[in-house]
Amino acid sequence: MSERPLVVAIGPTSRAGARVLREVLGDAVELALRPDGQAALDVAPDAAVAIVGGPPLPHAFLAGARELRLVYRLGSAHAARAEADALRARGVVVAGPEPGLSAAATAEHALALLLALAKRLPDGDRCVRSGGWTVPSGLDDTTRELGALTVGIVGLGRVGAQLARLLEPFGARVLYTRRAGTDAAVRGNRVELPELLRASDAVSLHVRAAPGRFRFGAAELGAMRPGSWFVNTARPHLVDHEALLRALGERLAGAALDVFPHEPHVDRRLRTHPRVLLSPHTAGRTAEAAQRYYGGAARAALAALQGATVAGG
DSSP states (O other): OOSSOEEEEESOOOHHHHHHHHHHHOTTSEEEEESSTGGGGGGGGGEEEEEEOSSOOOHHHHHHOTTOOEEEEOSOOGGGHHHHHHHHHTTOEEEOOOTTTTHHHHHHHHHHHHHHHHTTHHHHHHHHHTTOOSOOTTHHHHOOOGGGOEEEEEOOSHHHHHHHHHHGGGTOEEEEEOOTTOOOOOSSEEOOHHHHHHHOSEEEEOOOOOTTSOOBOHHHHHHSOTTOEEEEOSOGGGBOHHHHHHHHHHTOSEEEESOOTBTTBOOHHHHTOTTEEEOOSOTTOOHHHHHHHHHHHHHHHHHHHTTOOOTTO
């Protein structure tokens, strides 16, 4: 290996992310990219910093990475708490980005999905691609303007509040729920979840609850207004997808999903459903978000290599 300290990025790293890492780390540091922890075993003995964007690292990597000074987790850390405790016991700094770095990107994505459902863009796209031009059945009766709709935001955190602000120029009526003690300056009405579900033409989910703390299931979907839409760019475990499929056959006009329980595998019934719009967990992935996430990770790596205090550690 090189005499330069080694930083290994473990997990799916976008081209934008890799570019940012190289630009910020510079030539004084050697950078290795590995798709997962198992593939990173070859560099474990020399790794001084691990930037991790996936599940907990395998035991073999941690056991072999005796030179580690910093593990920087790009995503949610709740699934890796045991790993973090073990690393800190070894004197390894565990850090991560400040919250909200992808809030703007995720809110814009949720709005884009909502617009696509309201304008029935997938139907129009399929019509033209199939060689047709005739307006799909009912398009003029079911395509909607956001200014005529009530949009319910379940969870007014950073992303939910940003979505509420994005909806303001459209003139949509906004209802929202939020945790006690949180605050955000938005135009809209705070209501309890049952009222939000009854009154909303579209419901967008933005809860950040850990598994088992919140579930959007048959009762919630069954309480939604007939002909309404459902959008999830938050967490896959929050939604009962079996209940969602039933609701699509009974009362919902459509659904848009960016997250799935067993990624990258997506239930075939969702993939083939004509009223389901899908994106591959890309809501928070933009060039600007990559600059914030990977730039922060690279700066933390340099601080750790220089013996300085790591922000977020």
